[in-house]
Amino acid sequence: MKDITQVAPPSEAILQPNTKAFARDPHSVYAQLRALETPYLLADFDGYVFSRFDDVRALALCPDMVRGAQAFMSEEDLASEQRTKGWHDMPAHERFVQTNLLESDGADHRRLRATVFKAFTRQYVERHREMVQAYADQMVEAALEKGEIDFVADIALHMPGHIIGTILGVPAQDCPQLRIWSDDVVQFFGLERTEDDKKRAERATSEFHLYLIELIKARRRTPKNDLLSILIAAQDAGDLSETELIATAMLILMAGHGSTIDVMGSGCHALLRHPDQMRSLRDNAELMPNAVQEMFRFDTPLPFFHRYAAHDCKVAGYHIPQGTKVGLLYAAANRDPSVYKSPDTFEIARAPNHHLAFGMGAHLCLGNNLSRLDMEILFNTLLVRTKAIALRSDEVHYKTGISVRGPIALPVTLTPV
Ligand code: HEM
Incomplete structure (x- = not known):
């Protein structure tokens, strides 16, 4: 078995995530990465990036691969x-963002995850269907009145945040x-x-913290039938500390936002570029439900996550020494031709479609049922209420970066119909 530390730096820079060219077409870059014989050593990340489905999946499932460096x-x-x-x-960020459910491992992670997952079940999410439908109706109604809209700014941007x-x-x-x-x-x-991003992140975390403190006080006085009241009860039962309660509430609110906005946008764009699929x-x-799964696979909204080797281990064909950082390129794995037939084709009936857009293993996404529900209801409402949806620009620009x-x-x- 090869030692990962023997992987040489690339002779040419294939992965340049901050360029406009990458934002325009990350998938041809991912194809080049998958074709390499070794993982790709990305200097800015200081780690080895894996892009083939089987390798990424194996790393996500490997118990020796962790999110936090505190393990070693x-x-x-x-x-x-x-x-x-x-x-x-950045004291607030260190306390509430750098140490939360997603950033923890081992026993702490299992305890936090059990507490939150017990509350946030598929049935719990399903109970909010009517609320999601009512909000989608309201958004689509307002959009239809305008006729010409920016789908991202006028619809996608508002919906996930309101719902979560x-x-x-x-x-x-x-x-x-x-x-x-x-x-x-x-x-x-x-x-x-x-x-500047650092200052903004610290200020936002601190304001967010103060806001949640007041909201928690109000819920303690008058509990309601909401997730915060459930989490407060878990804290009272000794399952969570005060800091963990705030960090978890913050994580749920943050994780529930941007990624769903992005996949609503790219999913709508995919339908517009494939009129046969829209029809x-x-x-x-x-x-x-299949179409939404395909949207997540086709343009995975959170393409890249990291892991550290907590111990020396053997995984994805390599001996990986303790402390090594690896990158899991979920977006590249989701277009791997060894798993998906015609992976670059957007095919709403694709089945099976077991993609990695929500990760896998210990850190599998908490919100996957909710974001799928949001997407299904939004696109269903849009299609039912419109006769046609037409793109008004030849060129649609995507965000730069790999995250x-x-x-x-x-x-x-x-x-409108
Ligand atoms: C487009 C929608 C979403 C995508 C693509 C997505 C993707 C992901 C991925 C890939 C992970 C695993 C990270 C890793 O492997 O290191 C994750 C974890 C997580 N997600 Fe999501 N997510 C989405 C929406 C949501 C929503 C709506 C919520 C909250 C309601 C949420 C809450 C979480 C939490 C709490 C974790 C951490 C789980 C853990 O560490 O055990 N996500 N998500």
């Missing part, structure tokens, strides 16, 4: 690593502010982050 680093090494990354001197905010128990008028805080926090995760979906509404994937704007004209 001393306190001092962690602090110095944090300084190198520029993740220091309502489920958690945030009053409707506060949901738009949560999106702004979430954006400011998430922006800082990109490989391309700046000092087929109009004629066969029962294909909607997110979605169109910046999507100008369309809606023709």
